[in-house]
Amino acid sequence: MSVTRRAVFEELAALTDAEREETTTVAALATAMDADSAAVEAHLDGLAECELARHEPDGSARVTVTGEELLALGVQGAVVVDPREAG
Amino acid sequence: MSQGTPDPSPERDEEVHYDASSSRYDIFECPDCENVVLALGRDDPPMTCHGEPMERVTDVEMSVKPPDVRQVLLDAFGLPKAGLDICLCVIGEGPLSANEVAEELGYDRSTVTRYLNTLVDLGLLQRAELNREAGGVVNVYHSVDLERMRRETLVGFYVWAGEAAALIEEANLTKQDYLEENPDRSLPDVFWESFAGE
Numbered sequence: 001m002s003v004t005r006r007a008v009f010e011e012l013a014a015l016t017d018a019e020r021e022e023t024t025t026v027a028a029l030a031t032a033m034d035a036d037s038a039a040v041e042a043h044l045d046g047l048a049e050c051e052l053a054r055h056e057p058d059g060s061a062r063v064t065v066t067g068e069e070l071l072a073l074g075v076q077g078a079v080v081v082d083p084r085e086a087g
Numbered sequence: 088m089s090q091g092t093p094d095p096s097p098e099r100d101e102e103v104h105y106d107a108s109s110s111r112y113d114i115f116e117c118p119d120c121e122n123v124v125l126a127l128g129r130d131d132p133p134m135t136c137h138g139e140p141m142e143r144v145t146d147v148e149m150s151v152k153p154p155d156v157r158q159v160l161l162d163a164f165g166l167p168k169a170g171l172d173i174c175l176c177v178i179g180e181g182p183l184s185a186n187e188v189a190e191e192l193g194y195d196r197s198t199v200t201r202y203l204n205t206l207v208d209l210g211l212l213q214r215a216e217l218n219r220e221a222g223g224v225v226n227v228y229h230s231v232d233l234e235r236m237r238r239e240t241l242v243g244f245y246v247w248a249g250e251a252a253a254l255i256e257e258a259n260l261t262k263q264d265y266l267e268e269n270p271d272r273s274l275p276d277v278f279w280e281s282f283a284g285e
Contacts (some may be wrong), residue, residue: 005182018220049184051225066225069217070182077230078177078212082185082200083219 003035008043009063012053013071016062023060050081102150107143115141125248127241163247164209164240169194170202174211177203177228203228210239 011033015024026044030037044061047053052067063071070079105114113126117136124134124141134141160166166174172192177183185203189196206212206228213231216224230236 009182046184046187047182049186050182051219051221052182054220064220066217066219070227073215073227073229075215075227075229077181078228079182079230080177080185080188080203080228081182082203082226082228083223 003033003039003043005043005046007033008035008040009047009052009067010071012044012047012061013063013067018063018065018068021062023056023058023062025060029061051083052081101152103153104150105144105147107145107147114144114147116144117141125245159244163244166202166205166209169198170205173199173202174206177212177230209243211236 008029011029012024015029015032016022026037026041029035029044030040033040044053044055047067048055048061052064052070053061054064055061066081070081107113111127114123115126115134116123118139118141119137122136122141123144126134157168157171160171161168169192172194173188176188176192183191185196185199188194189199192199203212203226204214207214211231212228215227215229217227219225231239
């Protein structure tokens with residue numbers, strides 16, 4: 001079943017927490033979304049590139065503070081993330 | 088003409104003629120003065136002039152070359168193809184990183200960032216600063232409400248069209264004055280020089 005990056009992002013945010021550093025696995029995400037693991041992992045990589053998700057050394061993943069702030073904005077539709085250094 | 092060579096003069100075949108009965112827009116004029124207006128999305132005369140409904144223009148003889156949307160965006164908003172490409176790209180599924188947009192379209196990352204900010208200035212995107220876990224901030228560009236985007240682009244274009252109409256009106260009203268002031272010069276020279284530097 002095809003899955004969108006946006007859907008993976010929202011499910012990741014529902015299953016994890018940035019401040020408490022609660023994580024989940026690709027398999028758990030794929031199961032929760034009834035989606036293909038490879039597709040979920042590819043979207044997670046894209047979200048990590050956007051700094052909206054973070055891969056942990058043990059292979060798990062979680063939403064970032066940036067990701068939670070983006071969801072709090074309630075933005076619908078297109079989003080482009082352009083990280084830049086402070087200052 | 089050899090195959091693959093663009094036709095240098097296709098304009099005549101492509102010209103369109105305003106037909107009040109089938110047009111997607113309407114042109115109205117005041118029967119008592121020179122007021123002419125363009126209206127979209129209304130079946131009835133949308134406004135009055137001198138307290139009376141304006142009349143639909145039906146005797147348009149001039150044909151025009153239909154506008155190319157890329158040229159309109161370039162002329163009206165200063166939005167070249169790169170900006171339009173980025174605008175269309177980000178409407179798809181996201182979130183996307185600026186690097187992904189750059190790779191997808193074959194532009195430099197700096198070009199993508201520049202046009203994202205241009206699209207914000209035009210009111211077609213909104214920008215927010217979010218905190219970054221590693222420190223610093225992240226710029227997030229997101230689409231505006233579609234209804235707002237429609238209004239921004241239409242009003243923006245009308246401003247541009249109004250400026251163009253004012254120039255045409257100025258030219259119509261003053262070319263005779265130029266001729267009277269410069270009886271020894273040809274009209275084309277005087278006419279175009281009058282707009283030099285504007």
